[in-house]
Amino acid sequence: VQLQASGGGLVQAGGSLRLSCAPSGRTFGTYGWFRQAPGKEREFVAAIRWSDGHPKYADSVKGRFVISRDKAQNTVALQMSSLKAEDTAVYYCAADSRSWIIGALSRQNSYDYWGQGTQVTVSS
Secondary structure, eight states: OOEEEEOOEEEETTOOEEEEEEESSOOOSEEEEEEEOTTSOOEEEEEEETTTOOEEEOTTTTTTEEEEEETTTTEEEEEEOSOOGGGOEEEEEEEESSOOOGGGTTOGGGOSEEOOOEEEEEEO
16 A cells, blocks of 8 residues: 655745645555654644545644545645744654544554645745
8 A cells, every 4th residue: 555645845935835645455444644844743734534534634724724534636735834944844644544534533543545745835
């Protein structure tokens, strides 16, 4: 199983980027986005349950990021707007077979599969 994350890049503060995650060969029950900035621990950004599309967001991105799923394309996207310098990080797509309860969506150990990461750099 591979998770292909794409869409990262360099953007000015206040700009937007759209990340996409495409699993190969199957559909998962839960998808999440996490990020790791230099010198920091990896942290939760957003997650979505495939069955009902229920999202969960970190407080730091609420109102700026939107996670969505496309059942026809079998992809999960993270639309990032009003980007700030502190959003600079490597962003990782994660997935799990289980359809987790809302409270578990932000836990890293809820996910068995991880993508390779895509760099997002926001210049101030």
